[in-house]
Amino acid sequence: xxxxxxxxxxxxxxxxxxxxxxxxxxxxxxxxxxxxxxxxxxxxxxxxxxxxxxxxxxxxxxxxxxxxxxxxxxxxxxxxxxxxxxxxxxxxxxxxxxxxxxxxxxxxxxxxxxxxxxxxxxxxxxxxxxxxxxxxxxxxxxxxxxxxxxxxxxxxxxxxxxxxxxxxxxxxxxxxxxxxxxxxxxxxxxxxxxxxxxxxxxxxxxxxxxxxxxxxxxxxxxxxxxxxxxxxxxxxxxxxxxxxxxxxxxxxxxxxxxxxxxxxxxxxxxxxxxxxxxxxxxxxxxxxxxxxxxxxxxxxxxxxxxxxxxx
Amino acid sequence: xxxxxxxxxxxxxxxxxxxxxxxxxxxxxxxxxxxxxxxxxxxxxxxxxxxxxxxxxxxxxxxxxxxxxxxxxxxxxxxxxxxxxxxxxxxxxxxxxxxxxxxxxxxxxxxxxxxxxxxxxxxxxxxxxxxxxxxxxxxxxxxxxxxxxxxxxxxxxxxxxxxxxxxxxxxxxxxxxxxxxxxxxxxxxxxxxxxxxx
Numbered sequence: 001x002x003x004x005x006x007x008x009x010x011x012x013x014x015x016x017x018x019x020x021x022x023x024x025x026x027x028x029x030x031x032x033x034x035x036x037x038x039x040x041x042x043x044x045x046x047x048x049x050x051x052x053x054x055x056x057x058x059x060x061x062x063x064x065x066x067x068x069x070x071x072x073x074x075x076x077x078x079x080x081x082x083x084x085x086x087x088x089x090x091x092x093x094x095x096x097x098x099x100x101x102x103x104x105x106x107x108x109x110x111x112x113x114x115x116x117x118x119x120x121x122x123x124x125x126x127x128x129x130x131x132x133x134x135x136x137x138x139x140x141x142x143x144x145x146x147x148x149x150x151x152x153x154x155x156x157x158x159x160x161x162x163x164x165x166x167x168x169x170x171x172x173x174x175x176x177x178x179x180x181x182x183x184x185x186x187x188x189x190x191x192x193x194x195x196x197x198x199x200x201x202x203x204x205x206x207x208x209x210x211x212x213x214x215x216x217x218x219x220x221x222x223x224x225x226x227x228x229x230x231x232x233x234x235x236x237x238x239x240x241x242x243x244x245x246x247x248x249x250x251x252x253x254x255x256x257x258x259x260x261x262x263x264x265x266x267x268x269x270x271x272x273x274x275x276x277x278x279x280x281x282x283x284x285x286x287x288x289x290x291x292x293x294x295x296x297x298x299x300x301x302x303x304x305x306x307x308x309x310x311x
Numbered sequence: 312x313x314x315x316x317x318x319x320x321x322x323x324x325x326x327x328x329x330x331x332x333x334x335x336x337x338x339x340x341x342x343x344x345x346x347x348x349x350x351x352x353x354x355x356x357x358x359x360x361x362x363x364x365x366x367x368x369x370x371x372x373x374x375x376x377x378x379x380x381x382x383x384x385x386x387x388x389x390x391x392x393x394x395x396x397x398x399x400x401x402x403x404x405x406x407x408x409x410x411x412x413x414x415x416x417x418x419x420x421x422x423x424x425x426x427x428x429x430x431x432x433x434x435x436x437x438x439x440x441x442x443x444x445x446x447x448x449x450x451x452x453x454x455x456x457x458x459x460x461x462x463x464x465x466x467x468x469x470x471x472x473x474x475x476x477x478x479x480x481x482x483x484x485x486x487x488x489x490x491x492x493x494x495x496x497x498x499x500x501x502x503x504x505x506x507x508x509x
Contacts, residue, residue, distance in 0.1 A: 063394035094325045
């Protein structure tokens, strides 16, 4: 799939190449990585998806509010227009599944979406019924990815999910956790179960998964979805009290949101980050972080150091 | 739920403050001007409670509270709040049970809402706070469209019930559990939606 880099994105890439062409001394602040594609591979299959997806925790749970549902559809329209594909949801998220399904129908994006949902029920015998109800709400023939939400009854949920995968009724299987909970158990699952995806919290402020989970994901060929890249907005609220640090300029970050997202998606183990938003301008800004210049490891270190005292 | 100590109140709230407010605004708009009628009836009941003993009055007040809990269970929790909060369906069942218990109290028991001068005054003051609850919206800088009225929203209904049941003789302590839990939940919800930010 070709990612549509917009005019602004190409200008940014061209700007970086001009700097290099002038022979300017490469410093850690100027060196930037221009990856050949803004798509990240799913290790198990080689399928490539955009590095920035769309979360739906809270933002899409708007109930029967017609105006709010229409707004969610516009967020989705802007998301797909910017090349987005992966949308993540769960039965836990109230009316979010229904709102996503309505949005997909409204804008005709059923073919474009990489549908990632979750099973969140115990006992696990109720899983198939919940998955079918979720699928009906999305209005899709099948999910691309099904994840065991917050590891609830994972021992009982994973075998039937693997059977679904073998039968072609789902393409990928994964597990999720958030805010650093039960990482030991996540590691155990990654080592022992043939999962395709693991979803964990990863942000500038919460880097607990860097030590073991992310390296293990690379070693085991497991794709990583990073949730809460903005810590539900709290991270940006704290950072926005400060000016962007020096390392932001060579990375062409125009906002803290882009700074925070580029930090997350530039980790080599991360496949996709899923920031959530109710605003069209914010989703465009988020998607722009998946294009242009990404930090190399030296710049990532600078990003950590230059924001440490702010957090 | 393992590692329960890592969860905050906010972790359990599935919706934004804006979504919740729009829900209340739409609910109020749909039912207006019923709120004004019910509120005036609540003020009249308060004034009546402040007067001498009356078995008929006490039964009517308890019956009115039963109707209030039924209305909140059906019109708010089940028909509206459950659309964004799956736990509201369970709350509706609990509120319905509270309504049934209050109705039984009104019809079958010999309880009086008159216990002693000091506790009667305290109970009346608490009930008055519940009746005055709609003023919290403009007092906190929010529009009148977000006003919460007894018989329509859980918090004022719980507070008025607490005030009345504190006066109950003999005491009906088990019936205080749901109003107290409701007040605690509403306080936690307000904190999660509007407080606790960096």
